[in-house]
Amino acid sequence: MQIVKDNGPITGEHIADRLNLTRATLRPDLAILTMAGYLDARPRVGYFYSGKTGTQLLTENLKKIYVKDYQSIPVVVNENVSVYDAIVTMFLEDVGTLFVVDAGSHLVGVLSRKDLLRASIGKQELTSIPVNIIMTRMPNITTCEKDDLLIDVAKKLIDKQIDALPVVKETEKGFEVFGRITKTNITKAFVALAAEDL
Template sequence: MIDFTERQIDIIGILKKHEPITAEQIAEMLGVSKGTLRSDLAVLVMTGQIEAKPKVGYFLSKNKTDRNSQNVWKQTLVKDVQGGVAVTIQKTTTVNEAVISLFLDDVGSLIVVDENQYLEGIVSRKDLLKVTLGNPQATTMPVQLVMTRQSKVYTITPDKSVYDAAKMMVYYEVDSLPVVKPSDDSSSKKVIGRITKTNIVKALIEMSSEV
C-alpha cells in the first residue's frame, strides 16, 4: 500500500471540502505552482483516490473499492511511456557546453554517461546555475566536477510500472528518472532512455480520454 506524502494528503483534504476543484485552485490554496502538483495529482488519480473530468476539475473517487485505475497503472510499464533517446553528455563536457545542451534540448537535467552509454552521473539546471553565478571561469570546467555521482542518482528499469516511477519521483522529489538496462552488476547501469513527469501526465491524459 502506498504511503501518501503530506502534500497529497492535503490535496485529498481540500477535495473533501471543495470538490470539484481545478488544479489551479488547489495550487493557489497550497501556495505552490500548478506544475508542482502534476505528479501528486497523477499519483492520486492512479491510485483511485481522486478522479478528474475535463472542464469540471478534480473530485474524490466515489468508489474507493474499485481498483481498476490503480491496476491499469501497475500493468503499464515504464518502457511503454518513456521518452525516446535520453539527452546525454560526457563527463568531460564543459559547463558552458552543458548549458547550451539544456536549452537546445529543452530539458531540466542532463544524464552523464561514458563512451558506452553507462551512467556516470546527472547534472541539473540548478547545479549549473550554482557553479556559474559570479564565476565566469566556471564555464570551462568539466561537468564531472559539479554533477551528482552515479551512486546517488535514482534510476528505474523499463520493466517497472509507471506506478512505481511516479512514486519514486514524488518520494525523491525529482522531475525525471534515467531508464537503465537491467543488470546483475548493480554498479553498471546502461542508459537506454528517460521517463519524466511530463511523460506520465501525458499518458494519464491519454488513458483518461479513452475511458
C-alpha cells in the first residue's frame, strides 16, 4: 500500500521487485487490495492508490436498514385539544414531536417542541388556544412509510430541518399514522452500525 501510495501508478512487476518477491507471489495480494477498493488498477499503466476506505460495503449495509427497523410509537393528539394540554402530553409521553389527527384519526398536523415553546411565550392563554392554530398542517408535512430506507428519511430530516417524521399509510380518506422517526432513532441506528461488530 505504501509503495503504491508513494510511487503510483506502478506496475505489478515493479512492486514485486521492491519487495524481492515474484510477481506470481504478489498477485493474490494485489487482487485483494484492488477488489477491496483500496487500489485501482489500469491495464498497461499499473496500480494506484484509490483513496477509498471500504465505502461500497458500507453503503451496502446502509441500504439494508428500513424505517420499520427503527421507528418508534407515535403520540397523537386531537386537533381540538389546547396548547396547554399538548405540552402536558409531550411531557407525560416524553417525546419531542406530537402528531395531530382529526376526528377520523387522519393526520392533519405536526407539533414540535419549538412550536409549543413559541406559543408559550406569546401573550395568549395556553388553555384556550387549540393546537390547530399553531401546528404545521397538511400538505406541508413531510411523511415517510415503513418500507422507506432509513438513510432517505435521515436525508429528509436534514434537508427540511425537522426533528421527526410521521410514518404513515395512505388511505382513500387520508394518512393514518403508524409510527414516528426522529433524530434519536437515526442516532440509535448509527450506534448499532458499530455495535454489529461486537
